[in-house]
Amino acid sequence: MTNLDETAIAVTSSVEIRGLRKSFGHVEVLRGIDLTVSNGEVVCVIGPSGSGKTTLVRCINRMEEPTGGSIVIDGVDITDRKVDINAVRSRVGMVFQSFNLFPHMNALANVSVGLRKVKKVPKAEAERIALDRLAAVGLRDKARARPSQLSGGQQQRVAIARALAMDPTLMLFDEATSALDPELVKGVLNVMTDLARAGMTMVVVTHEMGFAQRVADRVVFMDKGVIVEAGPPEQIFEHPQTPRLQSFLAQVL
Amino acid sequence: MQILHTFLDWHQMRAVLPELIATGLLNTLILAAGATVIGLVVGIVLALGALSRHRVLRYPSMVYLDLFRGLPVVLTIFLLGQGLPFAGFHPLGYGSYPYGIAALGLISAAYIAEIFRSGIQAVPPGQLEAARALGMPHLRAMRIVVVPQGIRNVLPALTNQFIGTIKDSSLVYLLGFTISQRELYRIGQDAAQQTGNLSPLVAAGVMYLVLTVPLTHLVNHLDRRLKSGPKLTAAAVEPEAAPVPAVSAS
Numbered sequence: 402m403t404n405l406d407e408t409a410i411a412v413t414s415s416v417e418i419r420g421l422r423k424s425f426g427h428v429e430v431l432r433g434i435d436l437t438v439s440n441g442e443v444v445c446v447i448g449p450s451g452s453g454k455t456t457l458v459r460c461i462n463r464m465e466e467p468t469g470g471s472i473v474i475d476g477v478d479i480t481d482r483k484v485d486i487n488a489v490r491s492r493v494g495m496v497f498q499s500f501n502l503f504p505h506m507n508a509l510a511n512v513s514v515g516l517r518k519v520k521k522v523p524k525a526e527a528e529r530i531a532l533d534r535l536a537a538v539g540l541r542d543k544a545r546a547r548p549s550q551l552s553g554g555q556q557q558r559v560a561i562a563r564a565l566a567m568d569p570t571l572m573l574f575d576e577a578t579s580a581l582d583p584e585l586v587k588g589v590l591n592v593m594t595d596l597a598r599a600g601m602t603m604v605v606v607t608h609e610m611g612f613a614q615r616v617a618d619r620v621v622f623m624d625k626g627v628i629v630e631a632g633p634p635e636q637i638f639e640h641p642q643t644p645r646l647q648s649f650l651a652q653v654l
Numbered sequence: 655m656q657i658l659h660t661f662l663d664w665h666q667m668r669a670v671l672p673e674l675i676a677t678g679l680l681n682t683l684i685l686a687a688g689a690t691v692i693g694l695v696v697g698i699v700l701a702l703g704a705l706s707r708h709r710v711l712r713y714p715s716m717v718y719l720d721l722f723r724g725l726p727v728v729l730t731i732f733l734l735g736q737g738l739p740f741a742g743f744h745p746l747g748y749g750s751y752p753y754g755i756a757a758l759g760l761i762s763a764a765y766i767a768e769i770f771r772s773g774i775q776a777v778p779p780g781q782l783e784a785a786r787a788l789g790m791p792h793l794r795a796m797r798i799v800v801v802p803q804g805i806r807n808v809l810p811a812l813t814n815q816f817i818g819t820i821k822d823s824s825l826v827y828l829l830g831f832t833i834s835q836r837e838l839y840r841i842g843q844d845a846a847q848q849t850g851n852l853s854p855l856v857a858a859g860v861m862y863l864v865l866t867v868p869l870t871h872l873v874n875h876l877d878r879r880l881k882s883g884p885k886l887t888a889a890a891v892e893p894e895a896a897p898v899p900a901v902s903a904s
């Protein structure tokens with residue numbers, strides 16, 4: 402249904418997270434996270450509510466300021482104050498649970514606005530790229546539609562196209578399908594699967610265990626601000642080692 | 655019959671009507687529109703300041719809002735309109751008219767800033783986040799994504815504020831205007847004093863209502879459209895300017 406798999410992603414990033422800590426006030430939400438994501442790797446993050454999954458992915462593009470540790474993307478520690486965080490963010494795509502499309506712009510403008518206002522690409526060129534990305538998520542014919550005229554699934558696919566327009570080298574997904582009606586989940590997961598197959602480096606927080614099983618290179622199980630278990634999907638889902646993961650899987654599967 | 659004569663003497667009204675329209679209405683509109691333009695420009699700066707994460711921007715804005723919203727309009731008009739020239743500052747020249755516009759404008763800026771601030775705060779935080787996640791610096795994200803949405807939320811309140819400024823413009827005559835600078839109230843009041851009859855003042859009142867009543871109904875209309883939510887956006891969708899060839903998604 403999409404053409405993402407036809408065009409392999411040329412440049413990807415790697416991420417090395419060391420001793421990552423994050424506190425909100427006195428509450429420490431991330432308590433020393435170590436995680437390496439290699440070029441083109443798809444890491445799915447699972448875990449109970451409140452375990453810190455969202456906070457972890459939001460630290461990776463510094464939407465949250467870490468309170469300790471380091472996050473090295475392609476050799477650059479982005480927790481360094483001197484790093485141009487806007488330049489980093491323009492290469493790291495983020496997809497939110499609530500889509501967050503800009504309601505005052507049509508789909509085409511949503512997808513091209515980053516190119517125009519961040520990368521300063523001329524309008525015609527930006528719209529050409531935007532149309533291409535909309536086509537990649539199967540929504541070329543919705544270019545002129547406002548978000549309010551699109552279904553939740555379509556909105557989320559536009560949001561993915563918006564991120565892809567920036568030619569990201571790393572994509573972060575935070576429960577991209579949790580706000581969707583069940584019948585719309587598949588379309589979004591298909592786009593994400595295509596993207597993974599095309600070789601994108603991806604960190605995916607998800608409650609879709611089937612997706613994690615099929616698409617992830619590695620699954621990370623978080624609980625109470627730490628990574629409890631990590632490994633290939635077969636190991637995590639079929640041979641969980643820790644009681645915490647075992648009881649979590651018993652609840653969700 | 656005495657009452658009718660005092661308030662609704664048709665001849666008195668007709669006598670003052672040409673001046674009310676040609677001079678009064680024009681000046682009231684110039685004062686209110688000029689003040690609102692100043693108010694919008696200064697107000698948006700103040701709103702962004704009040705919303706800033708930096709104290710050096712936030713505190714001065716908050717102090718401004720507290721001061722100008724906390725003082726009686728008359729007092730502010732006098733302090734700015736007479737005080738400045740009195741103290742030897744003549745940034746706007748020696749006539750009092752521009753000071754009147756400026757005083758009204760700076761007052762309405764405080765209210766407009768508060769309107770913008772609440773409108774901007776009503777925009778879901780995810781909007782700013784999505785823009786920042788694309789790599790937009792804070793101010794650019796505010797300008798391109800947040801403020802345009804905030805402004806749509808505040809159109810009714812801004813129109814209300816404009817109505818208030820039209821009415822407040824009746825106070826700037828206190829600064830002393832020339833004959834040709836008089837606005838609606840002053841013309842009505844002068845004529846009433848000369849003739850000992852209140853009908854010219856009633857005529858001035860009618861002129862105010864001609865301005866404000868349609869605006870009030872516009873506010874109600876805008877409010878209803880906003881409340882009806884999604885319909886607004888659906889109705890505001892631009893026509894297919896340049897239809898994109900639909901590609902069969904296969």
Ligand SMILES: Nc1ncnc2c1ncn2[C@@H]1O[C@H](COP(=O)(O)OP(=O)(O)OP(=O)(O)O)[C@@H](O)[C@H]1O
Pocket residue numbers: 425430448449450451452453454455456457
């Ligand atoms: N901005 C914030 N201020 C204070 N506490 C926060 C903030 N954001 C998150 N938290 C707290 O941090 C903890 C971890 O939150 P986080 O959203 O990362 O969990 P999660 O694993 O994504 O959960 P869910 O599956 O429900 O989305 C929670 O206890 C949450 O209440």
Ligand SMILES: [Mg+2]
Pocket residue numbers: 454455456575576
């Ligand atoms: Mg979460």
